[in-house]
Amino acid sequence: MRVSARSRSTLFAGLATTALVLSGCDSNGSGSGDVTLGFVNGGDTSFHTCLQKAVEQTAKAENAKVYTANSHQNAGTETSNIEDMISRDVSALIVQTVNVDSLKGDIAKAKAAKVPIYLTSVSTSDVNDILGAAVVDLGKVGSLDAGWIAEDAGSGKVEVGIVAGAPGAASDLLVNGFKGALPTSAKVVADQPGMFNPAKAQDVAQNMIEAHPGLDYAFVANEEMAFAVRKAFDAAGHRNVKIVTVNGTDEGVAAVKSGAFSATVANSAKTIGDTAVKNAIALLDAKQGVDKIANIPLVLVTKDNLSAAPQYCPK
Structure with a gap:
């Protein structure tokens, strides 16, 4: 399901219940006492894995208990997961949403149950409906990669291909910004979804280069797919196609260093997860000086500034 124009305008930035996977993590430490957090993750990419690791580690450090669930890029599963978390009477719910269209209803359900929601990656225009958000300006992420192409290409006419993620939420914002x-x-x-799946992205890239052998650049919506796209282009004898992408993982930064990627935009999953947990707890406690909407720093990483990439995933 695609994000509607109405839903896009409300953003600042990006299986049934039987399939629900939950884990409770008790922790030792000081700070938050009996706070219980629910974390509903949106998918299974390296970003989602690192984000969950950050949420769990930071919750433990803050002496909070956390239950986790994964929606596997399925909006219906996200709703079921949120309903389950509400039934557990968590103190607050952190959500990395699958699809913006379903988010409004999910927020309404949580609000009716008096369970505040803290969002990661995206926010809503009516921030009165949420506890807060750790926002990645996904449009800016895309625009940073586009800016690198503009500088590299100069005034020459060039062909660009896009390997998007899954329609809805993050991918649409990235692509539109780009x-x-x-x-x-x-x-x-060319503009086709790779569904955040490397095998799918490789197929898309193979078809793309066959249809457009004069391709100069490719924008790929995450590094996992970008590695598969690079493999497809190289196998077809098109090593000269320059790839720009998103994440800033250790592997992605190494690929920029080697020249496999020309640029990547680092938006640290660790920073997002740390910020979400710490700020959610602080906002629950009504602490002063805590931003309701926290903007996550972005860094365009090229060969010229490899050391500027922040830590992406918790150790």
Whole structure:
């Protein structure tokens, strides 16, 4: 299901119940006492894995208990997971949403049950409905990659391909930000979803390079897919296609260093998870000086500034 225009405008930035996977983590430490958090994750990429690790580790350090569930890119499962967390009477619910269209109803359910929601990656225009958010300006992420292409290409006419993620939420915001910042001399000749799945992305890339052998650049919505896209282009003899992507993992930064990727935008999953837990707890306690909407720093990583990439995943 795609994000509607109405839903997009409400953003600042990005299986049934039987399939629900929950884990409770008790912790030792000081700070938050009997706070219990629910974390509903949106998928299974390295970003989601690192985000959950950060949430769990930070909750433990803050002496909070956390239950986790994964929606596996399924909006219906997200609703079921949120309903389950509400039934557990958690103090607050942290959500990495699958799809913006379903988010409004989920927030309403949680609000009716007096369970505040803290969002990761995206926020809503009516922040009165949520406890807070750790926001990644996904449109800016896309625009940073587009800006690198604009500088690299100069005034020459170039062909650009896009390997998006899954329609809805993060991917649409990334792609729209990227397209909007491309120079007029850059023509998007292909735009297909890789579904945040490397095997799917590789198939998309193979078809793309066959249909557009003059391709100059490719924007790929995460590094896991970008490695598969690189493999497809290289196998087809198109090593000269320059790839820009998103995440800033250790592997991604190493690929920039080697030249496999030309640039990646680092938006640390560790920073998002740490911020979400700490700020959610602080906002529950009504502490002063805590931003309700926290903006996560972004870094365009190229060969010229490899050391500027923040730690992406907790150790």
